[in-house]
Structures are given as C-alpha cells and as structure tokens.
Amino acid sequence: MPVISLVLGFLSAAPLFFAIGVNPILAYQQVLGVFLSVDGLTESLTRGIPLMLASIGLCLPFKMNFWNIGAEGQLFMGAFGATAMVFLLPESPAFILLGSMMIMGFIFGGLWGLIPAYLKARLEVNEVLTTLMLNSVAILWVDYLVYGPWRDPEGFGFPLTPMFPLNARLPWIPGTRIHAGLLIGLICAVIVYVFLARSKWGYELKVTGESRLAAKYAGINYLRLTLLVMLISGGLAGLAGMGLVSGIVLRLRHGISPGYGYSAIIIAWLARLHPLAAIPVSILFGGLLVAGDALQIGLGLAFATALVFQALILLFVVGAEVLTRYRLVLTWERS
Amino acid sequence: MSLLAHTVQAGTPLLFGTVGEIYAERSGVLNLGVEGMMAIGALIAFMTSFYTGNIGLAIASAMIAGALLSLIHAFLSTSMRANQIVSGLAITILGLGLSGFLGKPMIGMTAPRLTSFPIPILAEIPIIGPILFSQDVLVYTSILSALVLWFVLFKTRPGLNARSVGENPAMADSLGLNVYLIRYVCVLLGGVMAGLAGAYLSLMYTPLWIEGMTAGRGWIVIALTIFATWNPLRALLGAYLFGGVYALQFRLQAIGIATQTPQFLLMLPYITAIVGLVLISAEAVKRRIGVPAALGLPYVRGES
Numbered sequence: 001m002p003v004i005s006l007v008l009g010f011l012s013a014a015p016l017f018f019a020i021g022v023n024p025i026l027a028y029q030q031v032l033g034v035f036l037s038v039d040g041l042t043e044s045l046t047r048g049i050p051l052m053l054a055s056i057g058l059c060l061p062f063k064m065n066f067w068n069i070g071a072e073g074q075l076f077m078g079a080f081g082a083t084a085m086v087f088l089l090p091e092s093p094a095f096i097l098l099g100s101m102m103i104m105g106f107i108f109g110g111l112w113g114l115i116p117a118y119l120k121a122r123l124e125v126n127e128v129l130t131t132l133m134l135n136s137v138a139i140l141w142v143d144y145l146v147y148g149p150w151r152d153p154e155g156f157g158f159p160l161t162p163m164f165p166l167n168a169r170l171p172w173i174p175g176t177r178i179h180a181g182l183l184i185g186l187i188c189a190v191i192v193y194v195f196l197a198r199s200k201w202g203y204e205l206k207v208t209g210e211s212r213l214a215a216k217y218a219g220i221n222y223l224r225l226t227l228l229v230m231l232i233s234g235g236l237a238g239l240a241g242m243g244l245v246s247g248i249v250l251r252l253r254h255g256i257s258p259g260y261g262y263s264a265i266i267i268a269w270l271a272r273l274h275p276l277a278a279i280p281v282s283i284l285f286g287g288l289l290v291a292g293d294a295l296q297i298g299l300g301l302a303f304a305t306a307l308v309f310q311a312l313i314l315l316f317v318v319g320a321e322v323l324t325r326y327r328l329v330l331t332w333e334r335s
Numbered sequence: 336m337s338l339l340a341h342t343v344q345a346g347t348p349l350l351f352g353t354v355g356e357i358y359a360e361r362s363g364v365l366n367l368g369v370e371g372m373m374a375i376g377a378l379i380a381f382m383t384s385f386y387t388g389n390i391g392l393a394i395a396s397a398m399i400a401g402a403l404l405s406l407i408h409a410f411l412s413t414s415m416r417a418n419q420i421v422s423g424l425a426i427t428i429l430g431l432g433l434s435g436f437l438g439k440p441m442i443g444m445t446a447p448r449l450t451s452f453p454i455p456i457l458a459e460i461p462i463i464g465p466i467l468f469s470q471d472v473l474v475y476t477s478i479l480s481a482l483v484l485w486f487v488l489f490k491t492r493p494g495l496n497a498r499s500v501g502e503n504p505a506m507a508d509s510l511g512l513n514v515y516l517i518r519y520v521c522v523l524l525g526g527v528m529a530g531l532a533g534a535y536l537s538l539m540y541t542p543l544w545i546e547g548m549t550a551g552r553g554w555i556v557i558a559l560t561i562f563a564t565w566n567p568l569r570a571l572l573g574a575y576l577f578g579g580v581y582a583l584q585f586r587l588q589a590i591g592i593a594t595q596t597p598q599f600l601l602m603l604p605y606i607t608a609i610v611g612l613v614l615i616s617a618e619a620v621k622r623r624i625g626v627p628a629a630l631g632l633p634y635v636r637g638e639s
C-alpha cells in the first residue's frame with residue numbers, strides 16, 4: 001500500500017512537467033537513470049547518510065509524542081562542534097581527530113536538543129515551537145562563524161571555512177563518495193532499534209507516547225526520559241552534521257544543510273518511526289536529491305524539482321495512510 | 336529611501352503572514368506551511384504579472400494560490416485528522432519546490448511591479464507622511480487588515496468563536512459551533528495572507544525574480560506569531576520591529592560595515608519567541624494570553 005502511494009505521488013508530478021513545457025517521459029527517464037545506475041545508487045547512498053542518521057534519531061522522540069522539529073538546528077550545531085575540533089586540533093592523527101569530531105558533533109547536537117527537552121518537561125513549553133525557533137538560531141550561529149571568524153581567507157569572500165585537511169575527513173569507499181558515516185548510520189539504526197524494542201527506556205518511551213498520564217502513574221520520570229531521548233536524537237542529528245562536513249562537503253559553509261533536518265522528519269514519519277525502515281526511505285530520498293541534480297544538469301530544471309517529488313509522495317502517503325487508518329465516512333454534520 | 340520607510344516595507348510581508356498565522360493558530364491549527372505558501376504566492380504573483388501585466392490580477396491570484404495550498408493543509412489536518420506537523424511541512428516543501436520549479440525559467444527577469452500610491456493629504460504630514468502614507472497599496476492593506484482582524488478576533492462573535500475552537504474544541508462543538516468549518520476558514524485566511532505576503536515580496540520588495548525569495552520569512556512569521564502572543568495588534572509591533580532589523584542590516588552592509596553582527600540581531604525574533612514561550616508557560620499568565628490550548632491537536636468528536 002505505501003508503495004502504491006509512493007508511485008502515485010511520484011507520477012502525479014507529470015502534469016507539472018507539461019506545464020513547464022518539458023516532456024515528462026524525459027524527466028522520468030532521468031530519474032530512473034539515477035536509480036538504475038551504479039553511480040546513481042552510490043550517490044543516493046551518500047546523500048542518504050545524513051538523512052539516515054537524523055531520521056533514525058527522530059524515531060525516538062516522535063515515538064514518545066515529543067515533536068522534535070529541531071533536527072535541522074541540531075545538525076548545524078553538530079557540524080559546528082565537529083568543525084571546532086578541526087580548528088582546535090588540526091595536526092592530530094586522523095583517528096583522534098575524527099573521533100573527537102564525532103564526539104563533539106554528537107554532544108553539541110545533543111545539547112541543542114536538551115534545551116527544548118528541559119523546557120517541555122519542566123515548564124510544558126510547546127516543543128514544536130521551541131525546536132523550530134532553535135533551528136534558526138543554530139543556522140544563524142553557523143552563518144556568523146562562516147561569514148566572520150572562521151571564513152576562509154582564500155575563499156574569495158564566500159561564507160565557508162577552509163577545506164578540511166586530510167586527517168579531518170572521514171574515510172570513504174574508493175571510486176564513490178560513500179563515507180564511513182554510512183557504517184555509523186547502519187550501526188545506529190540497529191542500536192536505536194534494540195533500544196526501542198528491548199530496553200527499559202524503550203518501553204517507557206512507548207508508554208509515554210501512548211499516554212503521559214498512564215506513564216506518570218506507572219512511575220515513569222518524564223523529565224529524565226525526555227532529556228535522555230532528546231540527547232540521543234539531537235546527538236544523532238549532530239552526527240549527521242558531522243558526517244556532512246567531514247564526509248561530503250569537507251568544510252563548513254553557509255547552508256551546509258539544505259533542509260535535511262526537515263526531510264528527516266518526513267522520512268521518520270514515512271518509516272512509521274521504525275529505525276530500520278528509515279534506512280531504505282533515507283536512501284530513496286537521497287536518490288530524489290540526486291535526481292534533482294540530474295534533472296538540473298540534464299534538462300535544465302530547477303533542483304527544487306526534488307522537493308516537489310518529496311512533497312507529492314508525502315502528501316499521497318498521508319492521504320492514503322489516513323484513509324486506511326480510519327474508515328472514513330465523510331458527512332456534513334451539524335450539531 | 337529612509338530607513339523607517341524601508342522598515343515598513345520589510346515588515347509588510349511579515350505582518351501579512353503573522354496575522355494570517357495568528358488566525359490559524361487561534362483556531363487550533365498549527366500551520367507550518369507558511370514558508371511554502373509565501374513562496375507560491377510570490378511565484379504566482381510574479382508569473383501573473385509577467386504574463387498579463389495586470390498587478391491587481393497578480394495579487395488576486397497569489398491570494399488564491401495561497402488559499403489553495405492552505406486548503407490542502409486544512410483538509411488533511413482537520414477532516415483527515417492527519418498529523419498537523421507532517422502536513423504543514425509537506426506544504427512548505429511543496430510550496431518551495433513548486434516555486435523553484437516553476438520559477439526557474441524566470442530567474443533574473445523583471446515584471447510589472449507595484450507602484451507607490453501616496454495618500455493625498457496624509458502623505459504631506461511632515462515626518463510620518465513619507466514613511467507611512469507614501470507607500471503602496473499592499474502596505475496600507477496590511478496595516479488595515481491587522482487592525483480589522485484584531486477587531487474581528489477580539490470584539491466580534493465570529494472572532495470569539497474562532498478563539499474558543501482553539502481553546503476547547505469539544506466545548507465549542509457542544510455549544511453548536513462548527514469546529515471544522517471555523518478551522519477551515521481560519522487556515523484559509525492564513526493561506527490568503529501568506530499569499531499576499533509572497534506577492535508583496537515578488538511584486539514590490541525584490542526587483543526581479545530570484546530563487547529562494549522568501550528566505551526563511553515563513554519561520555520568522557511563526558516566531559512572530561508567538562512574539563505577538565497571538566494578537567494582531569502586537570503583530571504590527573513585531574513585524575515592524577523585525578522589518579527594522581532587516582532594513583538596518585541592509586544599510587549596514589551598504590555602508591560596508593562588516594556583516595558579522597547581523598546574525599545576532601537576526602536571531603532576536605527566535606530568541607524572544609522562546610523567552611516569550613517560557614514566560615507564558617506560567618499557569619496564571621497562560622490563562623490570559625497563552626498558547627491556544629488545543630493548538631496542534633486534531634479534533635475528533637467523541638474523544639476527550
């Protein structure tokens with residue numbers, strides 16, 4: 001069923017191509033080309049890595065009904081933390097530098113997630129709004145750094161840091177751009193899955209998600225749970241950020257993430273909050289991003305086409321999901 | 336152009352968007368799709384102006400485009416009881432995507448724009464005249480709409496109904512209010528206003544079509560909605576305050592002062608929103624100017 005809505009959503013873009021004077025068949029050919037070629041697939045995997053890490057992380061808070069919309073900001077903070085390490089320890093051996101970058105990426109992302117967690121658990125402050133606001137703050141913070149103190153003096157004034165030295169780059173599979181982040185992502189997926197399915201906190205999490213009141217009566221400490229969950233969720237998003245700067249872009253720059261944090265929300269939701277399912281969905285979305293590039297280069301279309309695909313697929317899935325969840329009888333009732 | 340006049344212009348799209356979002360959220364629907372609706376409004380307005388040269392038509396079609404997009408969100412979140420966050424984000428992504436997709440051929444081009452329309456006598460008033468009364472039609476509309484919609488929201492029955500739907504939909508329903516219809520109307524209003532905001536951006540504020548015209552203003556609108564404590568009058572204050580930040584930052588760049596500090600200034604709407612939320616969280620204050628209690632929750636008759 002979800003596959004059908006996926007395909008339908010995908011095809012529904014056809015009239016749009018007509019509207020812009022492009023033969024939809026050509027467009028779909030380009031897109032299929034992405035998924036049917038080795039290069040396309042490896043690139044999809046690469047682009048899917050940050051999405052994977054972030055969306056796996058999001059499964060946790062969402063499952064407990066804590067709406068973490070802040071993955072984007074947590075990602076940026078993680079990227080910031082990782083980059084800070086590069087500036088602090090530029091000469092260290094790769095093993096140490098990369099390790100510290102990962103740790104810092106996780107910590108900074110996690111800390112950024114702890115703020116809204118604390119505010120919600122202690123003061124009932126709406127977490128959708130706080131996480132959303134913090135996104136913009138994080139993005140602006142990185143902007144400040146890359147336009148200012150961290151700007152590459154040889155970068156022609158562009159808002160980016162100097163390129164990372166070799167010891168700051170994640171190892172990658174030769175011939176592709178797939179970097180170690182993939183391995184980390186897969187491992188995290190398993191860890192998070194086990195955490196959810198087997199651990200005490202996973203259980204507490206699910207109970208809280210069903211009913212906070214029931215959780216309270218069961219003696220579950222909402223504050224501790226929320227803080228832990230958001231530390232992990234933010235931390236994973238932070239790792240995604242670290243992977244971006246250390247594995248793909250190889251520097252920190254303005255707009256390091258073009259909305260990956262938001263896409264991750266969609267992915268987590270599409271994966272029904274199941275960490276293992278987030279893997280293929282992330283790769284699919286990564287593929288859509290590559291397709292966007294392909295359409296841009298091949299047919300001169302805007303990269304934004306990838307977003308259109310994302311949105312249409314999502315809307316169709318939302319529609320389908322609700323139709324199956326409720327046996328809907330649409331009547332106009334007046335009380 | 337004076338700094339203050341520029342402030343008013345920079346604040347206008349924020350004002351439109353915020354007032355619309357206030358209505359949507361007051362009725363209990365969180366609309367995260369503002370950014371996408373603005374983007375679509377900007378695109379449709381520009382496109383219409385480009386192909387027909389008719390500004391009025393351009394503005395009208397932007398309003399319709401915003402409304403259509405918000406209709407999807409309203410349908411999904413109200414009738415379909417879907418998750419409002421996912422639905423809103425889907426709309427944002429769709430709006431941004433469509434805007435970029437359909438706008439690609441027009442990048443860098445210009446289209447007939449809004450002209451300024453000084454109000455006959457008022458424009459002569461020494462200092463305020465050039466700032467407030469020598470602007471264009473949409474600026475006046477934005478101020479008027481803020482005032483009118485404030486009045487409607489707080490001083491009329493329909494406004495009271497909208498607010499009660501957002502506070503306690505079950506109670507409102509049992510009192511005979513059509514919760515779904517009210518939410519639809521409020522969300523559609525939000526869409527129309529967002530469309531207007533976008534139209535202003537592409538027909539007046541920016542000289543030509545560029546990608547990413549909205550530049551995150553949709554998120555600022557959501558922050559300003561909180562900052563304004565869901566009150567259209569305070570939205571005026573907030574919108575112009577941050578319009579001022581935009582205008583100031585622009586001037587600083589033009590003079591050549593390093594572009595470092597703008598980021599901290601630009602953080603202000605978001606930080607104040609968070610601080611505001613924390614302050615509001617005190618229970619007593621909540622009852623007076625708080626978050627609409629049912630914000631973000633789908634209403635299902637029969638569930639408590």
